Amino acid sequence: xxxxxxxxxxxxxxxxxxxxxxxxxxPQSQWQILIQQAVELGITTFDHADIYGDYTCExxxxxxxxxxxxxKAKCRVITKCGIKLKSAKRPGHRIKHYDxxxxxxxxxxxxxxRLLGVEVIDLLLLHRPDPLMNPEEVAEAFYRLENxxxxxxxxxxxxxxxxxxxxQSFLDIQLVTNQIELSLFRYExxxxxxxxxxxxxxxxPMAWSPLGGGRYFTSEETAKSLAITLQQxxxxxxxxxxxxxxxxLLTHPSGIYPVVGTTRPERLxxxxxxxxxxxxxxxxxxxxxxxxxxxxP
Ligand SMILES: NC(=O)c1ccc[n+]([C@@H]2O[C@H](COP(=O)([O-])OP(=O)(O)OC[C@H]3O[C@@H](n4cnc5c(N)ncnc54)[C@H](OP(=O)(O)O)[C@@H]3O)[C@@H](O)[C@H]2O)c1
Numbered sequence: 001x002x003x004x005x006x007x008x009x010x011x012x013x014x015x016x017x018x019x020x021x022x023x024x025x026x027p028q029s030q031w032q033i034l035i036q037q038a039v040e041l042g043i044t045t046f047d048h049a050d051i052y053g054d055y056t057c058e059x060x061x062x063x064x065x066x067x068x069x070x071x072k073a074k075c076r077v078i079t080k081c082g083i084k085l086k087s088a089k090r091p092g093h094r095i096k097h098y099d100x101x102x103x104x105x106x107x108x109x110x111x112x113x114r115l116l117g118v119e120v121i122d123l124l125l126l127h128r129p130d131p132l133m134n135p136e137e138v139a140e141a142f143y144r145l146e147n148x149x150x151x152x153x154x155x156x157x158x159x160x161x162x163x164x165x166x167x168q169s170f171l172d173i174q175l176v177t178n179q180i181e182l183s184l185f186r187y188e189x190x191x192x193x194x195x196x197x198x199x200x201x202x203x204x205p206m207a208w209s210p211l212g213g214g215r216y217f218t219s220e221e222t223a224k225s226l227a228i229t230l231q232q233x234x235x236x237x238x239x240x241x242x243x244x245x246x247x248x249l250l251t252h253p254s255g256i257y258p259v260v261g262t263t264r265p266e267r268l269x270x271x272x273x274x275x276x277x278x279x280x281x282x283x284x285x286x287x288x289x290x291x292x293x294x295x296x297p
């Protein structure tokens with residue numbers, strides 16, 4: 001099925017997005033290799049948050065871009081704000097908490113711009129639903145950032161459908177995504193209305209931990225039925241198990257954008273290979289059955 005008006009592709013986003021959350025522990029030289037390799041493969045969109053790497057990832061990424069204008073021109077950046085970590089870098093934070101006040105959203109976006117070394121953030125997400133969120137303040141911050149040309153588009157992350165619709169009702173700007181945890185291992189949002197509401201508003205979901213954070217590959221407890229199904233299907237489709245896990249997401253008609261978290265160049269290439277797969281409908285359900293342990297009702 002062809003995806004309806006794809007706002008993320010209109011923003012120039014690659015269908016596979018590289019998430020940098022786990023890159024925080026890597027040396028600067030490895031950032032250079034990963035960004036270069038990703039862009040060469042066609043993974044030109046990078047998912048950040050102000051807090052990744054204990055507030056260090058944006059700067060490490062920015063250092064690579066600042067040294068390479070040609071690379072920078074090809075990159076699209078997503079970043080998030082709204083979580084305040086207890087960190088030596090933020091001595092004022094007495095406790096981990098959320099802050100979606102206009103003042104914090106503006107300040108966070110401006111800091112991200114500076115550290116990332118870009119003139120515009122392609123997509124700014126509110127990282128988590130904040131119980132104290134005042135939607136009028138968020139609207140004010142978003143309008144200012146848009147009017148100043150600092151942020152191109154806006155979205156949310158980990159929001160319920162009701163939270164998303166509530167915030168949207170205060171905005172003239174249309175939100176473009178809800179970045180949610182979504183994989184064959186965490187598929188509830190496909191069934192509980194979260195993804196349906198995104199489709200209703202013609203927003204593409206972004207899937208974080210699309211491989212379930214890699215636990216499947218290392219856990220002893222992996223369901224035998226899943227291991228068998230993945231093995232059979234990887235033989236059938238001549239692909240790897242992680243490509244099948246990504247293809248399972250890419251098959252969904254909402255147009256899911258997986259945000260892969262690998263720290264290895266070769267696995268970025270592997271992820272791109274998933275785009276070439278077309279899963280048969282019954283195989284999609286076979287994978288679901290393998291994790292659910294039963295047929296659909
Ligand atoms: N919005 C949010 O609240 C939120 C929350 C969490 C994450 N995120 C975003 O989502 C991104 C991805 O999350 P994630 O890192 O959990 O995604 P993921 O792609 O599901 O998991 C990546 C992990 O799986 C491992 N892995 C991948 N393929 C493997 C294989 N074949 N065998 C063994 N291990 C394998 C990787 O190890 P290697 O590095 O060794 O390949 C890495 O540790 C993050 O970087 C971040 O940008 C957003």
